[in-house]
Amino acid sequence: MLEYTVNVTSAYKNPLVTVDIAIFTVRDDALAVLLVQRPPSSDDPHPGEWALPGGFVDIERDTDLLACARRKLKEKTGVVTTYLEQVGAWGNRKRDPRGWSVTQVYFALMPSMDVELRAGANAADVRWAPIEDGATGVGERLAFDHSNLLAFALERLRGKVEYTSLPAFLLPEEFTLSELQRAYEIVLGRPLEKSAFRTRVSDAGLVEKVPRKRRTTNRPAQLYRLKERAPVYFPRTFSPRS
């Protein structure tokens, strides 16, 4: 019988591994990110400060990294099916006072109506924090290096919005094209031209009509839903960057 006995020193020298998630939604006509407040007085670092939801990988419960991220997402929001994407990993000796640690950062997109916030264990409070147009984060400094992690997640999100259908995942299942355009504008922080936007969306085959209309105080708007669950990539970005 062959044993792979990992020696104890090696185990000690292994970094800590966490998963942190930037959960985005659109609320009050603005992009918002979910924050949790760390327990006010405890042995954990940064008591009482606000942070991205996350925590240690549990090698008993989590079969893989994505499952770990989904578990944490569900614990805070109750939401299971949503868009979830890995942003990157940040690891060094100093980011966590408990030792050399690596965090796997994800971002999630969801319609705000789906969400029932739950503080749950390990969190004193939960809230949506708005992100100002063009800002790289929320108004306050977050625990650990989470302000930086949020800035990276935002940068990735804004970058991909230029050429993908990601903002559709911020909306409820059925939406009008004006609502979709508004979601793009909120994430990008700049207005888009209506005609070009609609041609682009329809050329990409992103959405399909549903036999309903949104009725307000004026002309009703056709409702659509996503044709595919997966994101769609457009042939070009919205406006050349250079």
Next chain:
Amino acid sequence: MLEYTVNVTSAYKNPLVTVDIAIFTVRDDALAVLLVQRPPSSDDPHPGEWALPGGFVDIERDTDLLACARRKLKEKTGVVTTYLEQVGAWGNRKRDPRGWSVTQVYFALMPSMDVELRAGANAADVRWAPIEDGATGVGERLAFDHSNLLAFALERLRGKVEYTSLPAFLLPEEFTLSELQRAYEIVLGRPLEKSAFRTRVSDAGLVEKVPRKRRTTNRPAQLYRLKERAPVYFPRTFSPRS
């Protein structure tokens, strides 16, 4: 009967953390990736098999993840300054028989002339393995899940080549525009149109002339070098994908 006892690290409930690197270069007019052979008989898993270079994060020596990747790169190739980018992280219970493990995958680009291969500790042999046009990896199956990791690294590389200057990092410091175009074609696996390519490169301000020419058996070609160390992003992809 071969049995992997439940590893000691489980007791600490923390995953193992490794860094693996897909090091790419252009050799013999083809894209190639660096492989290392695992020691033929040892207590380590997958003896004698070929794998991407990598290994455990050393929390004593490595100040952060990038430093860890640079250390491993230098150990195998002697190269210090090169393009290095994080591709993503893969972690689950089964990928390493020693226990729940997470690997941070990077890819590196370098001119082949810079490289002096070194097997070093922990590796029986080192070699460049060519990647066929359009293939998702090398001809053989790699140790662990490294065939998958390589496929992801390749996908990322090919994707970014559509709209960035990355192939320039596969070339020596001075190069002709034809050589640059060839590097793009090798990575993309398809021919590009000369005129469009040159307009694009010059519009992007990617390169600058050096006062030398490459002399062969016909008209000499102007030599160029990168204007910036950092990659340049083009306003559009080479050819629309949809």
Next chain:
DNA sequence: TTAATAGTGTCTTTCAGACACTATGTC
């Protein structure tokens, strides 16, 4: 009828694709 938003058509601009053309070296 008016207000308000939904939705379309047309012209322009930008840039890649195709391809022919000229330029400049070696032999």
Next chain:
DNA sequence: GACATAGTGTCTGAAAGACACTATTAA
């Protein structure tokens, strides 16, 4: 001069930007 590769010019087509225009409902 022949040949080979370097390098340019011109036309076309695809898709975004700008902006005016029409359509449809509630009140």
